[in-house]
Amino acid sequence: MTTQSTALLAGDTQTDGRSASEPAGRGSVIASARGLVKTYGSGDTAVQALAGIDVDFVRGELTAIMGPSGSGKSTLMHCMAGLDTVTAGTVVIDGEDVGRMNQRQLTRLRRTRLGFIFQAFNLVPTLTAAENITLPLDIARRPVDRTHFDAIVAAVGLAKRLHHRPNELSGGQQQRVACARALVAKPAVIFADEPTGNLDSKSSAELLGFLRRSVDDLGQTVVMVTHDPRAATYAHRVLFLADGLLVGELTNPTQASVLEVLGSLGANDLAADDESGVAATSVGH
């Protein structure tokens, strides 16, 4: 990102009446789950993907979710975002109980209050980059805030690619379109499931840097599932899942501290054996 586009992001924050360093409400809980259980199937074939999760996501923070394959990371995100029903427990987003919403209210929540970035970019192939970015607003029939749009496009470095279709863009550029699309509606929370899973290390670093700046400069809230310890270091906080339970938490993670916890969970072969006890802070209540 250029200095100019950083300034554009900060400038947009100020037109919202907030200072760039102190976006409104930073530090308060924006999304939470209590006693969250998700069971797929029934009887002998039932799989308990989430076994009782209590978690709070804080406004203006980038939270990473890590853990072994099958530990429930995607399920947690889908349940938080109202993309999947829960078996038991409650999910509250921005003060609203997601479990009490009907389909119409859920759709509205997803369109107006949430942003999504997935591993597969999920762009519409027949639309240009610009049209893909404004799609959520167009579907919700909300006007495009051009200043905000221009700031985001500049920040993700897409100004010269706006009229290209996805198949004319690199993987990194496509993921940046997906990222801009998630940000353009100023959602309460962006949920990202392995957003850098298909990117090379340079594109990953660019995307993660951009996501982190959207948090620091705009007060955006981002929850991101990742397998990559380097990606996790962009987060303020990392939550660790194992077997559908929250088993650890790190604030201000480093690659070493993340690897240490993952090693203790058996999620990463690279982590050295550690007999000195592991830094996984218990978050049990």
Ligand SMILES: Nc1ncnc2c1ncn2[C@@H]1O[C@H](COP(=O)(O)OP(=O)(O)OP(=O)(O)O)[C@@H](O)[C@H]1O
């Ligand atoms: N639609 C489904 N039907 C049945 N079981 C499912 C379904 N979706 C997920 N599961 C199971 O729930 C558990 C948690 O899956 P989930 O996709 O949340 O894991 P994950 O932590 O995201 O894994 P990965 O790192 O591989 O993406 C797994 O055992 C999985 O097989």
Ligand SMILES: [Mg+2]
């Ligand atoms: Mg997953």
